[in-house]
Amino acid sequence: HHPTHIAHTLTTRTQHPHRTTLIGHNHTQLTTALNHLTTKQPDQISPRPARSRPGRVAFVFPGQGSQWPGMAAGILEASPVFAEQLERCAEALAPHTDWNLLEAVTDPAQAPALDRVDVVQPALFAVMVSLAALWRSYGVEPDAVVGHSQGEIAAACVAGALSLQDAARVVALRSQEIATLGGTGGMLSVARPVAEVHAMLAAAPGLSVAAVNSPTSVLVSGDSAALDAFHEDCVAEDVWVRRIPVDYASHSPHIESLRDRLRTVLGPVRPRAASVAFHSTVAAEQLDTTALDAEYWYSNLRNPVLFEETVRAMAGQGYGVFIEVSPHTVLTTALTQSLEPLGGDPVIAGSLTRDHGRLEDFLTSAGEAWEAGVPVDWSASSAGRPTRRVELPGYAFTRQRFWAGSGGDGDGPRAAGMKSARHPLLTGQLPLAGGKGRLFTGRVSPEELPWLADHTVFEEVVVPGTAVVELVASAGDRLGGAAVEELTLEAPLLLRDEAVGLQLHVQEPDAEGRAAFTVHAEDGAGGWAQHASGVLGPRAAARGGDPAAGPPRPPQDADPSEPQGDPPAGAVPLALDGLYGRLAERGMGYGRTFRG
Known part of the structure; x- marks a missing residue:
């Protein structure tokens, strides 16, 4: 059968809870x-x-930062819906x-143009609106939209x-006004809760909070010299900070000089009642969209972006699916940390x-x-x-074999003269001749144990x-x-x-029952590298007690809800809010499986 017919048949059959997607052009x-x-x-397959x-x-629409050279070239060629929009x-x-949109978003040679705010903001707007049309063509309709900074323009349009x-008037003319502020300010990202950032800014005149993206991600905006000094202070105090590549200070008092001009050029804009709920990151609530006039689009540029507060409120109203509609995922981390x-x-x-x-990349996300x-x-x-x-x-029935095996290669360790180690990583065990102890063998890979991919360093x-201890x-x-x-x-x-x-x-154990061990793994060059060593000993000695005594018991009058023995007297608990985000910023990645 032709792959198109096979795919059509499979997608019209029963949709089981455990499912996966395969993407390809041919058999x-x-x-x-x-x-x-x-x-x-x-x-x-399906965790x-x-x-x-x-x-x-x-649907979530980010502000500036998701752009990249040629970001629409592949999908423009493959998707008529995207191309038409x-x-x-x-x-x-x-x-x-005075520039060509299609060239700006498809030709990598136009990359320098994307450094201009009056090009990149309209270009991103167009790509995001077109991606929203593509999602809708696949039957994914938003119940609400939410935008970050200039992303609210695309959200309002969708x-x-x-x-x-x-919407084109707002994004084009407003970005041209922003361009007149070039060289007067800047923005940076700080990995700290907003309350801490406000406290730090008390000694930094000329700076203010521009956006609160998540519990541990805040944008600061203001004068260039003040930003440089603030950056140095953060580095000195071991606070993660990164300068954002813009030379103007959005969401700060710098914008006030544009107010009258924005009122004039955006005066002809006529907002209307929306068919989809619009959640404003200016007000952190759902708005009547007939209020999205010139004054609102000035406020959107002047006031802080309350992204975290807005999406948390949406979650409380039953929103459980957040799709970032952009050429690159810049808000998924903030969404995860917030929700x-x-x-x-x-x-x-x-x-x-x-x-x-490419269209295949979009289909992977879908x-x-x-x-x-969804x-x-x-x-x-x-x-x-x-x-x-x-x-x-x-569909195949789930079957379980009860007949004895044939003793062939499929019997794994037994066919190699080994006993099963009954462990996910250790497949077999073998006593070594000459009293040289016992050898356990196995293998490990992120493909067979995908949860390992949730533990990364740099x-x-x-x-x-x-895992080695276990x-x-x-x-x-x-x-x-x-x-x-x-x-x-x-x-x-x-x-x-x-x-x-x-x-x-x-x-082999010594006279006291202690046995030395080593752990080796293949080094990728045909040899073996030693990763761990140590000693196995009698369980009572290792625990420091009598084997018959069992584990220590808490006092009879102890509160069972309180940990026994810890913390020590005088210990002060540390706040763990945003811990995993801070660790990730230092190169230590703990995915969902490793978050306790």
Whole structure:
């Protein structure tokens, strides 16, 4: 059967909770993807089942920063819906600009033009509005829109509060006015809660909070010299800070000089009642969109962006799906940091990412949303091509084998003369001849154990030290209940794409029952590298007590809700708000699996 017919048939059959998406142009590509899929375990394919009601859908539009050279070239060629909307945007912008929109967003040679605020803001507006049309063509309709800074212009247009012509006027003429402020100020990002940033700014005249993106991400705006001094102070106090590549101070008193001019050039704008809820990051609440006049678009540029407060309020109103509609994901981290503390397991998805702007990349994002339960109309993928249902095999039943194996290669460790180690990483164990102890073997890879990819250091996947401890402790259990008495981690175990072989060698115990061990892994060059060593000892000695005594018990009058023995007297608890964000800024990435 033709792949189009197969895809049509599969997407019109039962949509099971555990699901995944395969993307390809032909049988070869799809078969390769399917074969890769069949090598995975079920829990690796879909880590969580799709929810029948993931929550109301919000389209999120970022401000400046998601642009990249040629950001619309790939998808423009492959998607008629995107191309048609971008053409309409070009027509709406043409009366207000002296540059070509299609060239600016498709030709990498036009990259220098994207450094101009009067080019990049209209260009991003056009790409975001066109991506919103693409999402809608796949049946994903927003229940609400929310924008960050200039992203509110695209949000208002997509919601129906502004006509395309009025939105084009706002983004083009306002950005031209902003350009007159070039060289007078700047902005920087600070990784601290907003209350701390306000306290720091008390000694920094000429600066103010420009945006609150998340519990630990704040933008500061103001005079260039004051920003330089503030940057130095942050570095000296070990506060993460980054200068944003703009030479003007949005969302600060600098904007007040533009007020009269903006009222004039945006005076003809006629807002209207929207068909989609518009949540304002100026007011941190849903607004009547008939108020989105010239004065509002001045306030949008002058006042702080209350992004965190707005999306948290939306989550409280039942919004569980937040799709960032942009050429690169710049707000997904802020969304995650703002929403995850509230619980509810929100669905946070992007559209494209830098240097990945093909239709296939958009479909990957749509697939991730669909896998979480967001309804997607996949018939849009075959638009313009005839489709029909075809006979396909039914879904396989889940089966469990009870017959004894044949003793062939499929029996794994047993076929190699080994016993099973009954462990996810250690597949076999073998007593070594000559009284040289016992060898445990296995392998580890992020493909087979995808949760490992949630633990990174400077973007390298690293096997956690606690996994090595558990590995050795499990071997101790197999050897009569020995406990880990000493452990030295000698080198980090990095994981790339290929599986890495493991060997745990436990020597024969000495007269006191202690057995030395080493942990080795393949080094990628045909040899083995030692990553850990230590000693297994009798469990009572390791615990420091009598084996028959069991674990220590709390006093009879102890409050069971309070930890016993910790914290020590006089200890002061540390605030952990934003901990994982701060660790990530220092290169230590803890994904969802590792967040306790």
